[in-house]
Amino acid sequence: TQLLEQSPQFLSIQEGENLTVYCNSSSVFSSLQWYRQEPGEGPVLLVTVVTGGEVKKLKRLTFQFGDARKDSSLHITAAQPGDTGLYLCAGVFSNYQLIWGAGTKLIIKP
């Protein structure tokens, strides 16, 4: 069974702090996608990383794809209350073939 493990499952921190969320697997992916889901809404795509070792930045969010394309991390600098949400990673094998992590629930307290 292919698994994609996210850690931590839950994180509650103060505004202004930094944090890192991890997504790990024993499988090699063609690409990996990160989504954020706010309460009462569907997930929204943040980024797709494709190349091993790739780093992408989205304002205060930094995404990294592992060299072996088995893992990824999301680092948030100076977290804001607007960053609150459920962060999901999805490992992509090919079109229509992907697996999802269970998510990291992030709460940023003012």
Next chain:
Amino acid sequence: ETGVTQTPRHLVMGMTNKKSLKCEQHLGHNAMYWYKQSAKKPLELMFVYSLEERVENNSVPSRFSPECPNSSHLFLHLHTLQPEDSALYLCASSQEGGFNYGYTFGSGTRLTVV
């Protein structure tokens, strides 16, 4: 309307009822999906349609029946559900299989089976 629209947003149904969930996408995508989301569990892919043909059915119980009349609309027909079917049902669309540009999700239907 833009994006992916799902109706209804909330649904409470008895185990003997028949109901349908509706999804419409306004993005010109050629693939549509039904996902089940339960707390603390990964998203579960239920059905995939590409160009209105079913591509994948992940061993979903027959009490769930999908219908894709055209590339913009997707339905999920529900009958004789069980309480464990209570969950958030998400519809998504993508261009081809979502490999490059990911998936666009609707806001979901929160289903409660009583």
